[in-house]
Amino acid sequence: MIKQTEDPIISLYREGFPHFARMIRRMGGSLEEAKDAFHDALLIYMEKEKAGKLNLHSSPKAYLLGTAKICWLHANDKGAILALPERFEAAEPEDTATEEMEKSLMESLVRSGKKCMELLTAFYYDHFSMQDIAARFGFNGKRSATVQKFKCLEKVREEIKSIQRYAQ
Known part of the structure; x- marks a missing residue:
């Protein structure tokens, strides 16, 4: 059978x-x-x-x-962090609220640090594999690169939360 x-x-x-x-x-x-x-x-x-x-x-x-x-x-x-403009460039704003959101997102990305911004760009926009990212940034392996990417995303999320709390 x-x-x-x-x-x-x-x-x-x-x-x-x-x-x-x-x-x-x-x-x-x-x-x-x-x-x-x-x-x-x-x-x-x-x-x-x-x-x-x-x-x-x-x-x-x-x-x-x-x-x-x-x-x-x-x-x-x-999912606000997931709506990143292409290559981190500001898109044509539809209104002031959109412009402010994009500005705060860019500020959060910049505050996360140069290495985080480069790592996130390599993964999300250049579509490098985690193995390639590990080699490029000097991590021990793809697991270390994955952990670092997660830490960078968390850093950006926390920055966005702090900006939103400050604005209220």
């Missing part, structure tokens, strides 16, 4: 969703929010794969988890 292999999407769901649901629970989200975000990410993954535009810099599971986290953050108004 020939064993049929499981559909790759079902396999991705089976492997990724429990991990994602735990992560969202730790971040204060509900199971329903986790399901919604994960399903959105799965649709994005399938659409990009079908269109031939899926450009993976990591495993499909990691891509799906990252996309799902972005979907969850945006759905819960926690």
